[in-house]
Amino acid sequence: MTSLIIWDEAPMDNRFAYEALDRTMRDIMAYDDPEAEDKVFGGKVVLLGGDFRQVLPIINKGSRQDIVQASVSRSYIWKECKIYTLKTSMRVSERQGERQKQLRHRQFNEWLLAMGGGTLEAKAEGNEDEATWIEIPKEYIGGLGELKLETVVSEMYPGFKQRYGDEGYLRERAILTPLNETADYINSYMTELLPGDEATYRSCDEICSSSTECEDHFTSYPTEYLNSLVLQGLPRHELKLKIGMPVILLRNISPARGLCNGTRLIITRLGKFIVEGKIITGSKVGQNVIIPRIVMTSSDTKISFILKRRQYPLRPCYAMTINKSQGQSLDYVGVYLPKPVFSHGQLYVAASRTTSPEGLRFYIDDRDQMYPGHTRNIVYKEVFTNLPN
Template structure:
């Protein structure tokens, strides 16, 4: 979801463009041009580092003055869930859809009171979705999410229809490192070239204060890792827009077909360009919003392993099988709803929860900022 300030900037630009043509339209929202917005306020809100609940809610579009000029249309049918072949099956799907909406609206039955009123609610997950495995929790999740992995790893339909989701990038790295060990074959390791540009004159003190070894340790969600390990047959996700016409967009899922010295050959797994092969080169990647006092540049393949990904990154995906790994609870509005609404059937959802002692549990937390729904129309039950 976009920050309301970004939408306001588009509004101002369109008014400026249209004013020389028709001065009367400069006072109308977006210069009198019809603009269509799409989104779900049950899903995650704009990401603002270290923001409070009020700042996050205040960044949404329905807190903007432009919201008064918007006409809201609501969708009432869950298009991800496949219809059943019998009345009993359709009843199960309808109940699952209502449970999804209850999580998204924060209406689940809480088992503990929350005096802080920060949107955090503890509740029980139905036993049908819970994984209770062995001492190796990641292995248990892998066995259920990727059954008969070695026999099916050549099936593109198998690979693109399932994923493991978890709240943080550190957990994603742990799972992906575990998964790549399961793939037979040689591991190809690619190292990035990291550099900085302090723009501070000839002395260049930043080179001394921040050596290359330190830059190699920097990990950001928007950048590939310094040490990228790839095997032929592993699934990857593209992290940058390279060529939208050819389907090489941020978030595109691909499978590695060859590892070359200066490029990685990948085949697209989904979308209108499924089956097409492309050579992915190293590119310069510069994060725009960082805490560092210098301009950091990483030259690396814009790829990351796709077996596991963060909950926020999974928005917009359709998956037949989802494994949710929760060694700690979700921490942001809508994250749990995003997970349970990715699957196409109730049987495709599997949740592994660990409590503070590391034991398996069926209790987790749901975070919903109810005030974000205050000026939205109420939906009838599905």
């Protein structure tokens, strides 16, 4: 009975996901209409939304070619797509405020698009084959001299000791960084600054029985080893929380109640078996919700089995990874780069989360770089070959 399927952030997903949906829909629709077997998605309308300047599918240990080939624009489905281009920025408006402000916003949006498209003037460092180092305008550079976390925090969270409980203050700002390790370090630092008692919640880990045919797997890995695993998309074994801390959901729990992957909340109560929080983003802002422990499984190919981890699907979000920030809108964005970005679209995603150019700051460790004030901007231009200009 479905008339329309909407798939947002389409460029992030592997093309095989769309091809699997295509085959499934053809089989389902052919039950009543044999001709549907020859129609893409069984004749149903599917709306794919997204921006190919943003992060592409993640391929573990994949090369540049592997990542580009995994894009939906390389699928057989793509030739059946009608492409519509949106040209109005919804975050940084060019139609509000004084004329000078409109002009500044227009220039900022053009700079972002040039960054995402790889058309900004770039330099090559050392023996690099491709020029990837771009200059960040001085007006967007934060901090002076040596890059210190204390400086970043004081500029991005001014007056934190007085405003740590202010919902609006926490909602409108975040520090973005490429690596999970860096985000965890910043969140640990901020947690220490937050007054109050800390609660530690430990996960229950086990090996999924469907992932191995050998019973020895269940006894050959000690519990301590399973607890030590840090895997993509899973919360840590030890989750340390405080009342007043902002957190981000890692799973869809109840979309109808606003509990979706990427929703941000503030912790309001820490119980023995439940965590209570107040939603600060999305359509259900202000609602108090209870977050249960749930069982999550890993999809990481670095291990030879599937790990089942029962834990709260939460992560502190004073800082978050650039990939996790995709879809967020923030008034104040600090892009913390002790090391440059490492994948297509990351720098563009980080810079485009802000709602105004005044709210963007880059923190770059350029002491060992050939070009001060520059950072790496990785763009796989070949992914745009099947797209309109």
